[in-house]
Amino acid sequence: MRAQVVVVGTGAAGVSAAWPLARAGLDVLMIDPGLDMPTPELPNIDYLHARRTDDAQSKWMFAHRLSNLTADSPKFRVPTLANVFSGFAELQKIHTENFTAIGSIACGGLTTAWGAGVAAFSESEMRDWPLPRSALDVHYRSISRRIGISGGSEDDLSEHFGIEGEAELPLDAVGQYIDGRYHSARARLSQRDFRLAHARLAVLTKDRGSRRACAQFGLCLWGCPRGSIYKASDDLKDLLKTGNLRHRSGIFAETFRRDGEAYVIRFLDRRNGQRGEIRANRILLAAGTLGSAKLALDHLGHIDKPIRFQSTPTAAFALLFPRLIGRPPSGGTGLAQHWYQLGNDADAVCGGLFPTTGLPISEFVLRAPFARRLGIVVLSRLLPAMRVGNVFFDGARSDHRLTLRSDGSLFIQGNLAEGFALHAKSTERKLRTAFRLIGGLAIPGSFKAGALGSDVHYAGTIPMRARPQPGETSADGGLWGAPGVFVVDGSVLPSLPPKSHTLTIMANAERIGCGVVQQLSASR
Amino acid sequence: MRPLVAITGATGYIGERLTLKALQSGYSVLALGRRPVDVVGVTNVAFDIQKPLIPSLPSEIIGLIHLAADIQGGSLDAEREALRCLAAALPKEARLLFVSSQSAAAPTSPYGYGKLELETEVTQLGGVSIRPGLVYGGPKKGLYGKLCNLVRRTRILPRLIWPRPLVQPIHVDDLAECLLTALNAPHKKTYVFAAAGQPIAFDTFLATLAANENGSRSLFLPTPMIALQVLLGFSSKATGNLSASDRLASLAATKRMDTSADLIKSGITLRPFPSIDTILGRSNLDMSEARASRRALLSEGGLMIAYLGRIKPPLSTVRAYARTMEQFKGQSLLKANLWRPFSTLALALLDRSKALGEREQELLRRLDLVLRLVESHPVSATRWLVAPFENRAMAPVFTIGAIGIAVGQEIIVRALRSFLAPAAARILFNNV
Numbered sequence: 034m035r036a037q038v039v040v041v042g043t044g045a046a047g048v049s050a051a052w053p054l055a056r057a058g059l060d061v062l063m064i065d066p067g068l069d070m071p072t073p074e075l076p077n078i079d080y081l082h083a084r085r086t087d088d089a090q091s092k093w094m095f096a097h098r099l100s101n102l103t104a105d106s107p108k109f110r111v112p113t114l115a116n117v118f119s120g121f122a123e124l125q126k127i128h129t130e131n132f133t134a135i136g137s138i139a140c141g142g143l144t145t146a147w148g149a150g151v152a153a154f155s156e157s158e159m160r161d162w163p164l165p166r167s168a169l170d171v172h173y174r175s176i177s178r179r180i181g182i183s184g185g186s187e188d189d190l191s192e193h194f195g196i197e198g199e200a201e202l203p204l205d206a207v208g209q210y211i212d213g214r215y216h217s218a219r220a221r222l223s224q225r226d227f228r229l230a231h232a233r234l235a236v237l238t239k240d241r242g243s244r245r246a247c248a249q250f251g252l253c254l255w256g257c258p259r260g261s262i263y264k265a266s267d268d269l270k271d272l273l274k275t276g277n278l279r280h281r282s283g284i285f286a287e288t289f290r291r292d293g294e295a296y297v298i299r300f301l302d303r304r305n306g307q308r309g310e311i312r313a314n315r316i317l318l319a320a321g322t323l324g325s326a327k328l329a330l331d332h333l334g335h336i337d338k339p340i341r342f343q344s345t346p347t348a349a350f351a352l353l354f355p356r357l358i359g360r361p362p363s364g365g366t367g368l369a370q371h372w373y374q375l376g377n378d379a380d381a382v383c384g385g386l387f388p389t390t391g392l393p394i395s396e397f398v399l400r401a402p403f404a405r406r407l408g409i410v411v412l413s414r415l416l417p418a419m420r421v422g423n424v425f426f427d428g429a430r431s432d433h434r435l436t437l438r439s440d441g442s443l444f445i446q447g448n449l450a451e452g453f454a455l456h457a458k459s460t461e462r463k464l465r466t467a468f469r470l471i472g473g474l475a476i477p478g479s480f481k482a483g484a485l486g487s488d489v490h491y492a493g494t495i496p497m498r499a500r501p502q503p504g505e506t507s508a509d510g511g512l513w514g515a516p517g518v519f520v521v522d523g524s525v526l527p528s529l530p531p532k533s534h535t536l537t538i539m540a541n542a543e544r545i546g547c548g549v550v551q552q553l554s555a556s557r
Numbered sequence: 558m559r560p561l562v563a564i565t566g567a568t569g570y571i572g573e574r575l576t577l578k579a580l581q582s583g584y585s586v587l588a589l590g591r592r593p594v595d596v597v598g599v600t601n602v603a604f605d606i607q608k609p610l611i612p613s614l615p616s617e618i619i620g621l622i623h624l625a626a627d628i629q630g631g632s633l634d635a636e637r638e639a640l641r642c643l644a645a646a647l648p649k650e651a652r653l654l655f656v657s658s659q660s661a662a663a664p665t666s667p668y669g670y671g672k673l674e675l676e677t678e679v680t681q682l683g684g685v686s687i688r689p690g691l692v693y694g695g696p697k698k699g700l701y702g703k704l705c706n707l708v709r710r711t712r713i714l715p716r717l718i719w720p721r722p723l724v725q726p727i728h729v730d731d732l733a734e735c736l737l738t739a740l741n742a743p744h745k746k747t748y749v750f751a752a753a754g755q756p757i758a759f760d761t762f763l764a765t766l767a768a769n770e771n772g773s774r775s776l777f778l779p780t781p782m783i784a785l786q787v788l789l790g791f792s793s794k795a796t797g798n799l800s801a802s803d804r805l806a807s808l809a810a811t812k813r814m815d816t817s818a819d820l821i822k823s824g825i826t827l828r829p830f831p832s833i834d835t836i837l838g839r840s841n842l843d844m845s846e847a848r849a850s851r852r853a854l855l856s857e858g859g860l861m862i863a864y865l866g867r868i869k870p871p872l873s874t875v876r877a878y879a880r881t882m883e884q885f886k887g888q889s890l891l892k893a894n895l896w897r898p899f900s901t902l903a904l905a906l907l908d909r910s911k912a913l914g915e916r917e918q919e920l921l922r923r924l925d926l927v928l929r930l931v932e933s934h935p936v937s938a939t940r941w942l943v944a945p946f947e948n949r950a951m952a953p954v955f956t957i958g959a960i961g962i963a964v965g966q967e968i969i970v971r972a973l974r975s976f977l978a979p980a981a982a983r984i985l986f987n988n989v
Contacts, residue, residue, distance in 0.1 A: 068593070068601075070593055070595070081938075081942060084935065084938035084942060085935055085938045085939055085942075085943065086935060087935065088873075088935060090933045090934075090935065090938075091874075091877060091929075091930060091933035091934065094929070094932070094933040095929040095930075095932075095933055097877065097880075097881045097926070097929075097930070098597065098881070098885075098926070115595075120600070123600050301613055303602075303603065304603045305603050305604075305610050305612075306589075306602050306603055306604060306610065306611070306612030306613040306614075306646075307610055307611070307613070308613060358953055358956055358957065359946065359952035359953030359954075359955075359956045359957075360946070360952070361942075361943070361946035361949075361952070362942050362946075393929070393932055394932060394941055395925075395928045395929050395932050398928060399925065399928075402909075403909070403963070403967050404905045404908040404909050404967060404970055405865055405908050405909075405924055405928060406864055406865055406867070406901075406904075406905060406908070407905075407963040407964075407966055407967050407970075409865065409866075409928075409941065410959055410960070410962075410963040411960050411963045411964070413940075413941040413942070413945060414945055414956045414959055414960055415956075415960065417946070
């Protein structure tokens with residue numbers, strides 16, 4: 034196989050980098066290791082209705098497996114998303130210690146199962162970048178237009194998001210209550226550096242192509258049956274329509290090497306077990322923060338030497354609004370309806386408030402200090418008056434190590450930076466007070482730190498630097514020592530502020546893609 | 558790291574059981590086939606014996622068990638090519654195990670000759686061939702499934718005469734054990750391994766299956782062997798599926814295979830083939846054991862569903878529980894037919910108790926499974942999401958009342974748990 038440009042990976046970064054290439058009429062080949070395995074179909078009605086009427090709901094709700102329900106995200110256990118997460122650690126040969134390595138080898142990558150939160154980085158959050166914030170402006174705008182963003186605008190988090198929603202999604206009963214209470218306590222909360230607003234989400238409020246507008250089905254956890262939530266595989270379909278681009282699934286890029294002016298990618302075809310090669314003039318690595326790092330380190334011969342990278346440590350808690358007890362569960366989007374920010378600068382944290390209706394009650398029963406039979410009674414009554422909140426801490430609070438071993442496996446050692454426990458404790462205290470002011474009681478004992486890595490926000494394995502060293506990239510995404518190879522995904526983000534970073538990965542990927550187009554047209 | 562073994566034909570009758578057995582015995586499994594196997598611990602690699610290509614196998618693989626066979630009556634060349642591809646893909650130290658057939662011992666049919674030819678190929682490739690007898694037991698698939706179907710549909714069975722053919726049955730789980738043992742046998746030696754039980758008449762074998770299927774004895778009609786072969790020949794021509802009749806005919810014509818030496822060497826004792834009397838008497842032997850074990854699982858599922866869901870256990874949910882359990886472990890943990898109020902209290906005492914033994918932890922894992930099964934039944938949606946809030950005006954009062962009662966019950970259960978948990982365990986757990 035041959036192509037002018039090969040994009041390794043079809044997730045958010047891959048498709049964003051591919052758009053400028055395809056528009057410029059270049060010969061582009063996109064590859065991913067995905068194998069399309071059949072998954073159960075979701076009903077095309079709202080969650081509460083489906084639950085009452087669908088006799089076959091056990092097929093899509095849960096995987097029938099004998100295992101302890103664990104404390105990480107319920108997403109990882111949903112049969113409809115099994116394709117997204119399965120096979121990643123095995124194929125990439127990842128071993129971990131104190132780290133949960135989540136990734137995707139499926140077509141469309143992790144966007145098939147994401148929380149759809151979007152935000153732009155601020156100037157100060159990009160102080161470690163070798164380029165000005167303004168270099169991303171045009172790309173933030175074009176990506177936002179392409180994926181469609183709903184949610185608030187001109188509110189208390191406009192600065193945090195750096196991006197406004199086109200239209201609002203309706204709030205459920207709890208959401209409206211939170212809105213009202215926040216409004217009346219706003220002055221006191223702002224003294225405590227607590228700000229709250231409607232989340233910005235990559236969810237459609239109007240039909241667009243094959244994607245339908247959000248109808249508040251509340252099936253978000255299982256993957257939207259209407260396609261309202263953006264996923265990279267939708268983009269890939271549109272990219273293929275341009276006619277300049279080819280896509281091959283089942284292709285796992287194992288290594289690449291220089292061959293004269295070009296590169297040769299050696300791959301494993303997972304559909305027939307054969308190995309093969311692709312010749313390309315340019316390679317864009319978009320295999321994810323771990324996958325791209327593996328390819329880059331292998332090419333550089335960087336074996337058995339640990340490199341650092343970041344993730345955003347997380348915690349989760351349950352909020353009860355006592356005034357709402359007795360209200361029935363109401364439908365609505367299952368994604369975060371509100372988003373908050375607490376504190377400033379290095380101590381800032383942020384997070385979303387998620388409705389509980391579209392979550393299985395068993396997920397809560399396993400965490401409650403009740404015999405299961407009694408836990409069901411208590412939680413089925415309380416959940417309609419509850420929200421689940423999460424907290425993202427600054428990536429600088431993590432300090433992970435990744436090592437490519439000589440046998441081709443990746444070893445990841447998860448670590449927290451010093452002082453994290455203290456910071457988490459004080460954050461918990463401040464959040465309790467803030468939420469009390471909006472009528473929410475953080476349930477005692479519910480504030481739990483997530484396993485390292487379970488946030489799935491990884492970055493900085495091959496960071497961009499003004500003067501790149503071996504194992505780093507330049508401002509245009511070019512990999513040190515490999516002219517013509519560009520890294521376009523989360524690997525290149527030099528730091529990870531506590532906020533959604535997908536939009537930034539996409540904007541940066543598009544920026545690097547545009548650079549590659551310019552370079553190629555100049556050389557012509 | 559768990560040792561990695563590759564299996565072709567992992568979705569088939571023997572392959573499915575072998576995969577589970579391998580996983581239970583601490584292996585990781587790499588399934589080579591056209592269809593993926595969706596079981597935790599199994600990695601899939603595409604492979605098609607009709608269009609064989611050299612698959613890519615990881616270097617840490619310790620062996621490959623080749624079960625896949627072309628049952629559509631395809632060419633022998635393709636099967637030989639498939640063997641060569643597999644052997645070529647194997648790392649040097651890894652063992653190639655070929656699952657052949659008893660018919661290869663003294664072939665009389667094209668099927669048997671074909672298998673013998675493949676065995677020769679395997680020997681040249683440095684592999685080991687296994688000759689199983691007539692495989693039975695477990696899920697009703699493959700030739701065994703076909704025979705079960707046959708005897709279920711008719712109450713009159715042929716008593717084969719002239720000659721009265723013998724078969725040497727082997728239970729599918731015993732065969733799986735033989736295969737895993739052969740995998741670990743000392744290296745650098747190619748040999749043929751006979752895996753089959755004591756010879757019995759083929760009609761006795763069928764009659765036993767019939768007793769298991771129908772719960773009653775069958776009538777026999779003496780049938781000359783030649784007539785059956787003609788009959789099967791016709792039906793196979795009609796369906797185009799050569800293998801069932803061919804394999805049956807070749808097995809039936811097979812001479813007795815002496816297996817004791819191989820079995821003693823491998824240290825495996827095969828379970829005896831059950832007699833019709835034991836099956837009809839529902840005693841604890843093989844196939845009736847599967848039934849008894851399913852009944853126990855159904856009863857266990859019912860108890861746990863009633864405990865968690867406070868509902869009359871829906872049949873579909875109880876069955877889903879038994880099916881899932883069979884897929885993983887297959888043994889019931891709780892006594893059957895306990896008095897519900899009694900078992901509910903005992904379960905509450907063990908649920909979330911602190912000092913946990915192995916049985917108790919297993920019970921909690923099963924309760925989590927049941928919790929998910931119960932929640933995904935429409936009845937629970939109504940009971941958990943709708944009913945508590947139906948009376949709008951009184952809902953806050955009812956809600957707080959219900960929570961208050963539950964909290965009170967939790968306090969009582971906790972108080973009792975400290976000294977009654979051991980008694981609860983004695984009441985609940987069976988002694989197996």
